Amino acid sequence: MRKIVHVDLDAFYASVEQRDDPALRGRPVVVAWRGARSVVCAASYEARKFGIRSAMPALRAERLCPEAVFVPPDFSRYREASRAVREIFERHTRVIEPLSLDEAYLDVSENLTGLPTATAVAEKIRAQIHAELRLTASAGVAPNKFLAKLASDWNKPDGLFVIRPKRAQALIAPLPVGRIPGVGPVLEKKLATLGIFLIADLRAADLALLQDRFGKYGQRLHELSLGIDERPVSAERERVSVSAEDTFPADLSLDELPPHVRRMADRTWAAAAKLGKPAYTVVLKLKTSEFRTLTRSWTGEAALSSSGMLADRAVDLLARVNLPPATRFRLVGVGASNFRDPEADAQRSLI
Structure with a gap:
């Protein structure tokens, strides 16, 4: 039986800001740029009492709590804090699956410190994070990833x-x-039409019905309702895509987008180059002024060979955006995916 710990740093970005600036402690802190197009990156627990949450428009957060302190995000400091947390994890196990800068799964079935239980490992990790980094973390301990994540909340x-x-x-x-x-809002509503509101309801539901309505995920839902999750902690999570996006200060027309697409393509290429494998697919993401999101993609037989090629293919995808000429856009993003190992591809071609 596995022993899994899920560690989640509390209000991570906001907590780093409060740690580094004593004047922010005890105050409702919102990590976000001010402006009509900004969204909340993080909110301190003092701010959450007013209903402020991540991904909320910054203007709404300001209305909910006029006295909130808005702090622009500093991702370099957050990444540094995340690296320091990772170093603490590595004292206890090598089987670490990061989910983001502020959370990770750890398989401590065989820990490196000789602690007798997974609970003791989790307690030690939390204590070290607090003592060394002056941050707090919540942790869940369970026999699998699903239960551990539930426990950490x-x-x-x-x-x-x-x-x-x-x-x-x-x-x-x-x-x-x-x-x-x-299970997001859409699926939650679909389950509600079947009289399924609680995990207990899901457990009692007919498996054949779940599979008929939701395909393979119906089987997965049934297993999770029983607390079953066989996924291992994956120490090496392979990146399947990289992307960059930007929200404009003012809405733009389709004809005004090419230079911004190229700018995002340059950023994406720089990130993709670090993976050491070429990408074959380009993805263009757009969001209209009405918050409608659409994507277009292109996949070539040959790998992308330069930032210019990535940018050219992304700009070409603008021609496949069939919306009225008056449509305005508030966001553009460019992604690269379908990374392949050139040597593996060459070997396959010889078979």
């Missing part, structure tokens, strides 16, 4: 919760289905 902030195998099904039964990863 149980006692936030600065909490620890353990879900033991024998108690798992009883503990998760009364939770709403929206707590299951991958």
